[in-house]
Amino acid sequence: MHIFSMKRDTKKKSIEKIDNAPLLYLSLSQHIGKPAEPVVAIGEQVKKYQIIAQGAGVMSANIHAPVSGIIQSIGKHPQAEGSMTDMIVLANDFRYEELVLPSDDVAGLTPEQIIALIKDAGIVGEGGAQFPTHIKYTLQGHKIDTFIINGTECEPYLTADYILMKEYTSQLFEGITIVNKILNASRIVLSIEEQNKDLLDVFRPFLAKTEYNHIQVKVLPNQYPQGGELQLIKSVTGKVLPRGVLPRDEGIIVSNAGTVYAVYKAVAERKPLTERIVTISGEESKRIGNLEVAIGTPISHILQSQGLSGIPDEDIVVLGGPMMGKNVVDTSAPVTKGSSGVLLFRKKEIKRNNCISCGYCVDVCPMHLMPMKFEENYRKEKYSQLEKYSLSLCIECAACEYICPSDVPLIESIKKGKQKQREINN
Amino acid sequence: MPTETINKPQPLYTPFVRARDSVWEIMSDVLLALVPCAAMSYFAYGEAPFLVMFVAVISAVLAEFVFAAFFLNKKDTLKDGSAIVTAILLSFTLAPFTPWYVVAFGAAMAVIFGKILWGGLGRNILNPALVGREFMTVFFPAIMTSGSIWYNKDYLNFKELSVFNIFGDSGLITYLNSLFFKSSGAIGEYSVIFLVLGGVYLLLRRRISWHIPFALLVTFFILLQVFAYKDIRFSVGGLLLGTIFMATDMPSSASTKNGKLYYGAMIGLVAILCLLNDVRHEYMSYSILLVNAFVVPINWAFKPVTWGKKANIKSLIKWVTLITAGIVAATYALIYLHHVDCVRYLVFAYIIFLICRFCFMTMKDIEYPKSN
Numbered sequence: 001m002h003i004f005s006m007k008r009d010t011k012k013k014s015i016e017k018i019d020n021a022p023l024l025y026l027s028l029s030q031h032i033g034k035p036a037e038p039v040v041a042i043g044e045q046v047k048k049y050q051i052i053a054q055g056a057g058v059m060s061a062n063i064h065a066p067v068s069g070i071i072q073s074i075g076k077h078p079q080a081e082g083s084m085t086d087m088i089v090l091a092n093d094f095r096y097e098e099l100v101l102p103s104d105d106v107a108g109l110t111p112e113q114i115i116a117l118i119k120d121a122g123i124v125g126e127g128g129a130q131f132p133t134h135i136k137y138t139l140q141g142h143k144i145d146t147f148i149i150n151g152t153e154c155e156p157y158l159t160a161d162y163i164l165m166k167e168y169t170s171q172l173f174e175g176i177t178i179v180n181k182i183l184n185a186s187r188i189v190l191s192i193e194e195q196n197k198d199l200l201d202v203f204r205p206f207l208a209k210t211e212y213n214h215i216q217v218k219v220l221p222n223q224y225p226q227g228g229e230l231q232l233i234k235s236v237t238g239k240v241l242p243r244g245v246l247p248r249d250e251g252i253i254v255s256n257a258g259t260v261y262a263v264y265k266a267v268a269e270r271k272p273l274t275e276r277i278v279t280i281s282g283e284e285s286k287r288i289g290n291l292e293v294a295i296g297t298p299i300s301h302i303l304q305s306q307g308l309s310g311i312p313d314e315d316i317v318v319l320g321g322p323m324m325g326k327n328v329v330d331t332s333a334p335v336t337k338g339s340s341g342v343l344l345f346r347k348k349e350i351k352r353n354n355c356i357s358c359g360y361c362v363d364v365c366p367m368h369l370m371p372m373k374f375e376e377n378y379r380k381e382k383y384s385q386l387e388k389y390s391l392s393l394c395i396e397c398a399a400c401e402y403i404c405p406s407d408v409p410l411i412e413s414i415k416k417g418k419q420k421q422r423e424i425n426n
Numbered sequence: 427m428p429t430e431t432i433n434k435p436q437p438l439y440t441p442f443v444r445a446r447d448s449v450w451e452i453m454s455d456v457l458l459a460l461v462p463c464a465a466m467s468y469f470a471y472g473e474a475p476f477l478v479m480f481v482a483v484i485s486a487v488l489a490e491f492v493f494a495a496f497f498l499n500k501k502d503t504l505k506d507g508s509a510i511v512t513a514i515l516l517s518f519t520l521a522p523f524t525p526w527y528v529v530a531f532g533a534a535m536a537v538i539f540g541k542i543l544w545g546g547l548g549r550n551i552l553n554p555a556l557v558g559r560e561f562m563t564v565f566f567p568a569i570m571t572s573g574s575i576w577y578n579k580d581y582l583n584f585k586e587l588s589v590f591n592i593f594g595d596s597g598l599i600t601y602l603n604s605l606f607f608k609s610s611g612a613i614g615e616y617s618v619i620f621l622v623l624g625g626v627y628l629l630l631r632r633r634i635s636w637h638i639p640f641a642l643l644v645t646f647f648i649l650l651q652v653f654a655y656k657d658i659r660f661s662v663g664g665l666l667l668g669t670i671f672m673a674t675d676m677p678s679s680a681s682t683k684n685g686k687l688y689y690g691a692m693i694g695l696v697a698i699l700c701l702l703n704d705v706r707h708e709y710m711s712y713s714i715l716l717v718n719a720f721v722v723p724i725n726w727a728f729k730p731v732t733w734g735k736k737a738n739i740k741s742l743i744k745w746v747t748l749i750t751a752g753i754v755a756a757t758y759a760l761i762y763l764h765h766v767d768c769v770r771y772l773v774f775a776y777i778i779f780l781i782c783r784f785c786f787m788t789m790k791d792i793e794y795p796k797s798n
Contacts, residue, residue: 004443081437156443230733242734318442327437345442352795353449353506354548359635359681368730370681379795390732398441405447406548409795412439 001364001399003156003224003323005195010159010281013289015167018305024296025077025334026052026063026088031124031132033059035086044071049099049272052088055122061132062122065090066274066294068097078330080299080319087334090296101270111182114267121266122337123273126258127227128320130338133259136248137182145251147185148236149176149260151192151199152220153340154227155321160277160340161257162196163290165203168261173206175264176215183253188215189236190257194222224323225397229254231366243367243393258340278335280306282322282343284315293335300331302342318343323398353406361400361410367393371400371410378413383420391417449547452676453507455633459624460514460671466617470609471522471581478613479517481526482533486513489534493542497784498792500546508547512536515555515671518614519664519711520562521575528569532562543780545792552718553678556711563708564770577610585609608663614671615663625670634674637686638693642669645694658701660709665697668710678718685728688746692717692724696757703761712764716756723749 028035036053040046046065053063069092077087109117119134127150149172153161165172180188192199197219206212220226220235233252234240241250255263258276265271274295281288286306293302299319303310310331311317317328319339328342335342361371370389377385394414401410467475490509494500503509513533520529536558544550563570587607590599605618614621628634646665650658673679673693680689693713700709727745731737763769 082435240734245734316438316442322443323441325440325442327439327442329435329437343442350444354546354794356449356452356548356676357679357681358452358676359686360632362682362730365730367733369732370725370729372681375795379790389729390735393732396440402441402443403445403447405445405449405452407444407448409439411441413795415439 001224001403002222003154003399003402005222006156006281007159007162007195010157010279010288010290011162011196013159013163015163015277015290015292017292018302020067020092020094020294021297021301022092023072023298024066024069024090024092024294025298025332026065026090026296027077027079027334027336028053028063028086028088030063030295030337031055031059031061031130033057033061033132036060036063038074038088040071040088042071042073045069045093046071046090047097047099049101049274051120051122051272052090055119055132059132059135061124061134062120062272063088064122064272064274066296067092068095069093078333080326080328080330080333082329103270106178106268109181109267114178114182117267117270118263121262121272123259123262123266124337125256126262126276126338126340127256128324128338128340129229130336133255133263136253136255137179139183139248142248143251144183144185144248144253146187146189146237146253147176147180147183148232148252148254149188149190149257150227150229150232150254151190151196151257152227152232153196154193154222154224155323155325155340157281157343158279158321158341159281159290160279162199163279164261164277165192165196165199165257169202169206171264171268172257172261173212173215174268175260175262177211178267179255179260179263185253189218190215191218191220191232191236193220193226224399224402225366225395228366228395228397230395243395273337276335276337276339278302278339279341279343281341282318282345284312284344284346286344295337296334298332298334299328299342302335303331314347315344316347318345323402324396350407352409355408356406358405360403360405364399364403366397366399367395369394371414372408374417375408375410375413378417378420383417383424386417386421391421394418449506449508452633453511455628455631456511456671457507457514459627459633460518460614462620463518463614463617463624464514466607466620467522467613469584469587469607470616471578472583474578474581475517475522475613477526478520478522478524478529479514481529482513482517482520483510485530485533486510486516486537489537490542493538494546497542498546500794503546506547508541509537512540512554512558515614516558518667518671519555519559519612522613523575523578523581524562525569525575528562528566531565532558534558535561539777539780543784545784545787548677549791550677551721552715553672553675555675556672556715559711560715560769560773564773567770582609605662611661611663612667614667615661618663618666621663621666621670625666628670628674634670635683635686637683638674638679638690639669641687641690642673642694645691646697649695649698653698653702656702658698659706660701664710668693668697668714672710672714673717678721680721680724680728682725682728682730684730685724688728689717689721689724692720692750692753696753699754699757700761703758703765705761705764708764712760713757716760717753719756720749720753723752 034057037056038053040052047068050065055061072089072091076084123133124130262273318325355372373389486509494503536554540554540557541550590602680686696713697709
């Protein structure tokens with residue numbers, strides 16, 4: 001599906017930093033899997049980059065202090081969409097005392113050592129899924145043929161990955177080399193979208209170097225959802241992987257460009273993941289750009305940097321992209337490792353109409369489902385029918401509702417339908 | 427604490443941006459595609475066809491407003507423009523001198539029994555315009571079958587237009603002239619060229635997909651060749667009007683690509699079966715309405731093959747066999763009813779069915795989908 005872009009203005013904006021917030025909220029659940037366990041006590045003084053929570057169990061990841069300060073509290077705090085989860089509240093002392101980081105030679109590191117550094121740094125996939133990266137790179141004997149660096153940022157407005165690839169290019173390429181020490185992939189593909197083709201000029205001098213000339217840049221059409229893992233694998237390798245199969249088992253690893261950059265920082269500079277780039281945009285945004293912010297920064301602080309004391313009555317705030325992001329109902333909620341944007345849109349009354357069976361949703365569904373059937377069966381409370389139309393395969397990309405001329409509540413039916421399925425299965 | 431959770435605003439669901447499109451835009455595209463054909467009817471019979479269209483629109487709009495408010499408790503349904511489209515499409519299938527009260531009756535029935543009693547736009551399984559037409563045939567049989575409503579010498583503006591004669595005068599030119607304009611047939615059938623142009627516009631605007639017209643016409647003309655030894659007569663205009671504007675009606679047609687191909691092919695098959703069995707005038711509306719009734723199983727049988735899965739050919743063959751058998755059997759039953767002059771009982775049964783169905787409907791079946 002073609003979707004409008006709206007990236008033009010923020011593409012021109014260099015990465016900026018804003019002053020850090022006085023209070024940072026570090027969620028213990030910034031990854032799939034169990035919440036991390038705090039390793040600091042309330043009242044304790046911590047330094048920047050110090051570990052404050054340790055990954056618990058396999059699919060978990062460490063959390064580090066993005067600034068120096070005092071642990072104020074540990075407890076429930078709202079996430080963007082309003083649900084409560086455990087977070088460490090860190091009071092910034094604005095002294096920026098950093099942990100003394102050990103430096104070491106990158107060249108001499110073994111794959112195991114690199115994975116250990118990635119694990120220590122608490123890196124998770126920055127594309128949104130927040131899958132712990134050290135688990136992804138643990139190959140368990142599988143041979144990797146293709147390593148794909150995902151630079152296809154297919155959601156409108158977002159330019160966080162674009163600007164990272166443009167301004168942190170050398171770090172990105174160095175990161176690719178580091179990751180491939182683990183993966184040993186024969187084919188390395190950096191994918192970008194047609195609309196960001198200007199990056200080719202940025203990449204050219206790097207690709208000319210002998211250490212990078214085996215990296216292939218692939219320009220993919222402006223399609224939504226091109227950046228979805230399964231869709232991207234198909235575009236690059238031609239393989240159609242069923243949902244639920246680990247790409248690794250098929251010899252493919254996909255990592256977001258931001259994740260690869262984080263690996264560079266973790267391995268070459270020994271810095272844990274405490275910052276990320278967030279696009280500030282949207283039709284109602286007073287200021288647009290690409291900010292490098294501390295993870296844990298409350299959304300209210302980012303709004304303040306635009307001169308807003310809260311969400312204006314006539315606006316809505318979205319954390320992430322406009323297609324798959326979260327509607328922010330509590331601005332004290334923080335930016336997490338997977339947040340790629342803070343967007344402001346005008347609040348619109350959506351007039352829902354009956355489905356007229358135009359079939360547009362069927363045409364655009366990347367998983368080849370019939371989204372209209374989810375709404376119909378959910379409305380009629382025929383929950384057992386939902387799986388007959390493969391509801392569980394839905395990746396909730398929202399292309400169906402984007403294109404729907406009747407504004408049928410498809411995503412709501414899909415999410416509530418999945419909830420019903422869970423209730424029935426339990 | 428509990429009060430706090432109650433007062434908390436609920437997050438909105440994704441997406442937060444939408445394509446600029448609406449049902450009204452779809453309907454206005456259809457209307458736009460119909461305008462040239464409507465204009466051509468002036469060359470044939472002047473104001474008469476416009477009177478039919480005007481009465482149909484007024485009647486459909488009134489019926490929509492009153493009955494949607496009364497039965498569905500909705501006062502905003504006129505905004506989607508579907509009543510106007512239904513009315514114009516219905517009048518396109520009618521004779522230019524159909525009495526105004528018959529037209530008004532048909533348009534109202536098209537809206538009420540074609541759409542509202544199903545639960546409103548999108549919930550109907552049959553094409554509303556064709557439902558209205560069948561009601562007219564059943565309740566005003568003498569008028570609808572009389573020859574006088576089709577032709578009136580006093581009103582005839584042009585018998586033919588020789589627009590292509592600047593390129594010479596040959597058999598081909600005469601044929602092209604007749605494709606551009608001929609003064610016989612129903613209101614929408616005077617210009618084959620403008621019907622096709624309307625179809626092309628809808629294709630470009632993606633309001634119809636090529637699958638249904640393609641499959642329908644290919645099936646129709648292949649079967650026509652197969653049965654070439656029989657003298658099958660049909661109107662190209664009527665066939666194209668049905669193919670482009672009726673068979674592709676969104677709510678009543680199949681929704682998936684392969685489903686659309688099969689659906690179109692079945693309409694072509696049923697139309698030929700009707701023509702072979704001496705159903706002279708009603709073959710297009712019969713075939714479309716009949717296959718409309720099978721759209722639910724067609725959509726099920728032709729579900730797209732989901733990502734990463736293999737097509738279940740066995741199940742597909744099973745379903746296609748069953749549905750095809752059902753369609754052919756229903757076709758012969760309908761042809762039989764037609765010849766013993768009993769189609770009206772089918773319409774009576776439809777009326778009773780729809781009223782009973784409506785009585786058992788709950789508000790949930792009627793109101794618009796809700797959202798927080």
